[in-house]
Amino acid sequence: MYSDTVCIKSSRSGSSLVSSVLYRLGRTAAHRRAAVLALWIALLCAVGGAAAGLGRGTDDAFAIPGSESQDALDYLGRVFPELSGASAQLVVVVPEGARVDTPAATATVHAAAGRIERVDQVAAVVDPFGEHARDAVSPDGRAAWIPVPLEVKQAEVTQATRDALTGIARDLQAQLGGGARVHAGGDAFAELVPSLGATEILGLVVALVVLVVLFRSFLAAGLPLLTAVVGVGVAAGLIYAATAVVPISSTAPMLAVMLGLAVGIDYALFILSRHRDQLAEGLDVEESIARAVATAGSAVVFAGLTVLIALLGLAVARIPFLTTMGIAAALGVSIGVLVAVTLVPALLAFVGARLRPRPARRRRLRLWPRRHGRARPPLGLRWVRLVTRAPLVTVLVVVAGLGLCTLPAADLRLALPDNGTQAEGSPARETYDVVARHFGPGYNGPLLVTVDILASTDPVGITEAVADEIRAVDGVASVPLAIPDPKAHIGIVQVVPTTAPDSAETAELVRELRSMQERLRERYGVDTAVTGITAVGIDVSAQLGRALLPFGILVVGLSLVLLAMVFRSITVPIKATAGYLLSVGAAFGATSFVFGQGHFADALHVTRPGSVISFLPIILMGVLFGLAMDYEVFLVSRMREHYAHNGDPEEAIESGFVSVSRVVVAAALIMFVVFASFVPEGTTTIKPIAFSLAVGVFVDAFVVRMTLVPAVLALLGRRAWWLPAWLDRRLPVFDAEGDALVHELRLADWPGPGSREVVSARDLRVADDRGRAVFDGVEIHLGPGEVLGIHGSGPCGKTALLAALGGRVTTVEGDLKVCGKVLPQHGHAVRARVALVACRDTADPAGEIRRALVEGAPLVLLDDLDTVVRVEQRRALRDLLAEATGTSTAVVFTCQSPALLRDVLPVHRAADIALSVPALEVA
DSSP: OBTTBSOOOBOOTTTTHHHHHHHHHHHHHHHTHHHHHHHHHHHHHHHHHHHHHHOOOOOOOOOOTTSHHHHHHHHHHHHOGGGTSOEEEEEEEOOTTOOSOSHHHHHHHHHHHHHHHTSTTBOOOOOTTSTTOOSOBOTTSSEEEEEEEBSSOGGGOOHHHHHHHHHHHHHHHHHHOTTOEEEEESGGGSOOOOOOOHHHHHHHHHHHHHHHHHHSOHHHHHHHHHHHHHHHHHHHHHHHHHTTTSOOOTHHHHHHHHHHHHHHHHHHHHHHHHHHHHHHTTOOHHHHHHHHHHHHHHHHHHHHHHHHHHHHGGGGGOOHHHHHHHHHHHHHHHHHHHIIIIIHHHHHHHHGGGGSOOGGGOOOOOOOOSSOOSOOOOHHHHHHHHHHHSHHHHHHHHHHHHHHHHGGGGGOOEEOOOGGGSOTTSHHHHHHHHHHHHTOGGGGSOEEEEEEOTTOSOHHHHHHHHHHHHHTSTTEEEEEEEEEOTTSSEEEEEEEESSOTTSHHHHHHHHHHHHTHHHHHHHHSOOEEEESHHHHHHHHHHHHHHHHHHHHHHHHHHHHHHHHHHHOOSHHHHHHHHHHHHHHHHHHHHHIIIIITOTTTTTTTOSSTTOEETTHHHHHHHHHHHHHHHHHHHHHHHHHHHHHHHOOHHHHHHHHHHHHHHHHHHHHHHHHHHHHTTSTTOOTTHHHHHHHHHHHHHIIIIIIIIIIHHHHHHHHGGGGGOOOHHHHHHSOOOOTTOHHHHHHHHTTTOSSTTOOOSEEEEEEEEEOTTSOEEEEEEEEEEOTTOEEEEEOSSSSSHHHHHHHHTTOBSOEEEEEEETTEETTTTHHHHHHHEEEEEGGGOSOHHHHHHHHHHHTOSEEEEEOGGGOOOHHHHHHHHHHHHHHTTSSOEEEEEESOHHHHHHHTHHHHHTTOOOOOOEEEOO
């Protein structure tokens, strides 16, 4: 790229932009702490009021636009709305030895059906003893099933409608007497509004205990909990307010609360921990807050971005309710990040120096020699030395162990929740169990087969004929209903499977019924479709299963790119991604072991083992991806930083591990506790998600990041930090730990307060793609009006040095400030102010320099002065250099031979300019 070296990479600006912005944000939040606190309190009150006044409640109507079941259900809603809304059902059960179809009971039930028909929102009622009812009385004669289709969707069922149906059921039970029971249930009675319970509060208490142990201060421990609760309150309020304009499932706000609490506490913990460490070193409170937000806050922003990308990536499945869920969860994480970088520094400023650790309790990082005397090294150091003593053994044990934990995942079955997963004792669950016991499990999830009879001359006959065909299919327990709509647009055949709605056999029955469509078209000239809530659930599960692979590719690809940006390595991202996949596999295996196979189900209050909610895998993969990258960045970035400074890979592993292990352990424990607290009493949808996330976080933090990662890095040695040159040139730089800003702050008053030097360099070094020094140990102090000549024959690095001074090289090591800007962080700003003239490629170099002087450029860089061979051009250059010494412009030029320096520089001395005009020899 340059005349004497082709191995230097071009500069990439913006690597410290995030940390610089966060530094100013942290300082502003600390300085205006009262305004920041008031703003968050006002926002919390405003969204709380909006949620209470505008919220319409959650909507668990899972749907996939464009699927056969959803299209048929939508059409059914237009032409036969009585069968497309939510449904309730009453089940009459008489004692053993009695029958429900006696004349007295029949008359009583018939009268109750008449009352039900007059209830608001009821579309129709099916009298189990009426002429159109089939199979509405159980085979043993003890139970009668009263379906009650409603005119509205599940989320729109009012409490008044539920109360009216419950009252009729209670009156009917009293009228029947003799020990009869009447159960009111169905979709209309499903609990759609999840709530926080005692176990979630207990989780926060445990998190407080962990923080107290870490910080040894109740004041420091309470801050992360307080800020996390504020963030969760704002997020939940926004989500519930949004239900006024968009349908949101009941899982979405709970997922946002769970994630918001977990990441909110962790993100505040990282910033608070860095702040206390800096206070212990004697830093001023406000400056420490700004630096903590800039450094630890950069990692927080990076971690938050990875979680956001993964959650928003749920849109890959192209399922609206899942996309909405991802957006809601991403909102919770986004607010957690905003709280961490604004409210946390404001509260830290309020607390002031009271967070400064006591001198006796300050912890100083110490690298203990491997052969120490009586002194016992810290637990973290003992652990990392244990796992790296025989790294290959550690790697094999961890991989084999997690591989075994993944095996139960092969039995993982996915389905949407139904009333069989509701809490035991609830009306919906009691009715579900009674129907399954007396009629069979299929009655809780009947299918609907629609028959297009618009062009038929015998709508009733064709509908009955199709019903007869379906009755002969294996897996069909009953066809209780086969009727056309009042306008003879569509026929409805209700199909009751022999198996439960979430069973694999029911899904197979749906496929079998759909395979009959061609035969029925040829025989009867009608089109059919399979729909109903159960069919929609099966289609949702199938669509989610198909989306797992592209989503997994998206997540894995993102992890490779993002980690390569941060660590400038190819093996570290591959190792991190492989570890993430092991964690996901173990979480899937544990979830299947408990929720699928039923182990420990009673202890965890799993109401009905067998299947888990369909979107659990994609949610787990997305969320765990962000959290895994979080721990990877906090742990490995310290190792990389130490390796970059010392070059010892073994010492880098130990130093990095010991410096952050306590904070990572505390953060992982808190996140595990928060997720685990949603398991015992969580809703049926959130319980398996919380369990899988708790297992995934525990495995990823303690088994993968703190055991497998050090072992792999020890096994790879220096090769762990290698990145191909072509990839390094193309990858953007992301300073996840704010190291660039720390370097910039250290050089704020260098080379001295108020210095006017245009170029200041100390121990300057640039290496080529193979790590060999292009130049090394360079020191420059160049003021306004001074001229520096750099000479050397052949590819000695002089052009590379010129490019580094011009902000064109990103791999600069050492200290370098040009025009008051630290390089390479501010390469873009330097390039905008510095004039670089390549004499080899410029017909009039003197004209270029003159233009720079007229425009007031503070620095002019002139490369390959030897190529100016014409006498008049060289004379013009001498005159311009002499002119520059009387201005505020500094000049640096390169040439091959010292003789050229004598040809150009004596002109200045002859003019008796009292300046130091050094000739820098670059070896």
